[in-house]
Amino acid sequence: MTSIVEKIKIFIEENTSYDYLTNFETLKQYYDEDYIKFTLLTEFDIDIDMEIRKDIENKEKRFYQKKLRKESLNMYNNKCIISDNKEDILLEVAHIVPVSECDNNSEKGDVYNTLLLWVDIHRFFDKYLISINPETGIVITNCDYLKQFNGKYIVLNNK
Secondary structure, eight states: OOOOHHHHHHHHHHOOTTTTHHHHHHHTTTHHHHHHHHHHHHHHHOOHHHHHHHHHHHHHHHHHHHHHHHHHHHHHSSSTTTOOOOOGGGGGEESEEEOGGSSSSSHHHHHEEEEEEHHHHHHHTTSSSEEOOOTTEEEEEEEEGGGTTTTTTOOOOOO
């Protein structure tokens, strides 16, 4: 019978994507779960519990991002709030309060904390090269590339 270490080596060699979670589920058919975890950690420096947590976090992140994109596209009528471009594959959801400054997942997923922006404008927005005055709705920029939008009035969808 092939040892668990040999089986894991084969899984790693055969799966260039290193899909540890799928391999872990397969190995559980043959070996005790704690034994697999111990072997992964000691022989291969793979913390499967951490991999499982990361997988769950990524799924949750993808879910809220997909939901938020759908809500933002709907709220902003499928067009960039600044340029009016409507090519949806080039529209991105930008957070007004940056994700890194959000207090919780609820704030990160709040459609009222978003703007729907053309991909280029989103990059400039994140670098603070274009902004919208929250009091007046006026676009402000000193960037030559975006000068056609300077002074444009935007209707913000605030709560």
